[in-house]
Amino acid sequence: MPIAQIENLIRYVTNSEGKTTDVLVPLELWQQLIHSLNTDNISGLAWIDEQEPKEQILADLQESVRLAAAGQTFPISQLWEDATT
CATH class of the missing domain: 1.20.5 (Single alpha-helices involved in coiled-coils or other helix-helix interfaces)
Known part of the structure; x- marks a missing residue:
């Protein structure tokens, strides 16, 4: 998924002073991110399996x-x- 498309899915939470405090990410995107973080790109194995x-x-x-x-x-x-x- 292109970065521009991802940026359109993300919403920011601000406090009463207008400072950004949190980010809301759609669940499907979050699951894809977690999967990619936990998977080795070469072997396709989960990080825990690689270790x-x-x-x-x-x-x-x-x-x-x-x-x-x-x-x-x-x-x-x-x-x-x-x-x-």
Whole structure:
């Protein structure tokens, strides 16, 4: 979204002296901003995922393979819910 279009969506709050004190941002724009701040542009991963130690990633993968080998599988809907909460 071009900056000029974003500027038209933002509203400013002023106090009784006319000093700007706050900014109102539409929720959809706010969510896009937060998402872009929390996502690595190169990998597409969330910042928290980029910071996860490689040892933890490997341990999680090994546990997933162990569960799959033992026949413990999960419906995709459950995995999706776990990933988005």
